[in-house]
Amino acid sequence: MNTIDFFKLQSKNLHRDFKTRKLVFNNEFGELSYEFEPKHFDIELVIDDFNLDAENFTLMKAQHVIAKMAGFEKWTILIKASEPDLKIAKILYENQHKVDQLMWLFYLAEVEEMNQTIYDSETKLAICEDAFEREYFDDSVSFDCYLLDKKYG
Template identity: 45%
Template sequence: MNTIDYFKLQAKNLHKDFKTKTTLVDKTSSAFLYEYSPKYFDIEMVIADFDINENNFSLMNAQHVIAKIANFDKWASLLKASKSELELAKLMYDYQNRVDNVGWYFYIENAQSMNEVELDTEIQVDIFKQVVIEENIFEDTEIESYLLKHKY
């Protein structure tokens, strides 16, 4: 599956999770309008972080949220990204429980500054695979994830 199709699937999964909503019995005990039975995403965290209107959430809204989680400003930017930018975005998306966007960009900025070199996206992909996936250097950092597969 190519990366664009992967992110399309994530948007569809988010939209499916959102459609699991049922009316709350006791609306005074929750800040949300509905209860959810999600399979893929921490829906309440997504709603809170992205200020989502629970009464109006379309597949297009889901695409926008997925693009934001993948560190793009909008879905159209994700679609126009280079192959290496998409690969890095997918890695960061899949490993969002290990390092967040801010932590990663501080790490890259520090590496560039120390080595007095600009690290292009292809090199960042290789670095990510080594330090985040293989060595897990951020293991002492607690990161919230939008993905339920990371919630143990």
Template identity: 50%
Template sequence: MNTIDYFKLQAKNLHRDFKTKTPVFDAVIKDYLYAYKSKYFDIEMIVSDFNIDEENFSLMNAQHIIAKIANFDSWAALLKASSLELAKLLYDYQDRIDLIGWQFYIADAQAMNETKLDAEIQIDIFKQVVVEENIFDTVIESYLLKHYD
């Protein structure tokens, strides 16, 4: 599956998860809230972090959220990106390292080596230090309910 198709699938999965909503009465606020039986995403965290309108959530909204999670300003920007492999790795391993942490790590590596590391080298480094060795001893809250390979 190419990377664009992968992100399209993530948007469809997010939209599917939103469709699992059921109204639940909250006695404290004396109103209905939604509960989700999601399979792929922590919907409550996404609703909170992205200020989602739970009444009007479309596939287009899901695409926009996936683009944001993948560190793009919009779905159109994601589609126009020249290389998405690093974005996919950062998306898939968001529970191990966030974008800012990765940018600091690469900046330090570039400073130590006194050279700019191109995208291919960054991908190789990411696979080694994050995927294989998991040198970052942290757990980061993730929008994904489980890790996808």
């Protein structure tokens, strides 16, 4: 599966997870509320972090959220990105339980500063792949993750 198709699938999975919304009676608060039965994403965390309107969540909005999770400002920027930049985004997306976008940017800036250069996208991809091969980033990072599991298909 090419990288764009991977992110399209993530958008569809996020949208499908939103569509699991059901109105239920909350005994604790004595009122009606919504619950989700997602397979791929922690929907309530996504709603809170991205300030989403669960009433009007469309596939287009899901694409925007996935683009943000992948480190892009919006979907149109993601689909126009170079293949190396998309591959980096996919690696970081699949390993968001180990490293977030900010940590990656700090790591990359440190490597560039150490070598007194600014790397092109191909070299950044090689650095990213090497960092994960050497397990530079590990599971000890403690921050919330949007994904429920490691299944991306």
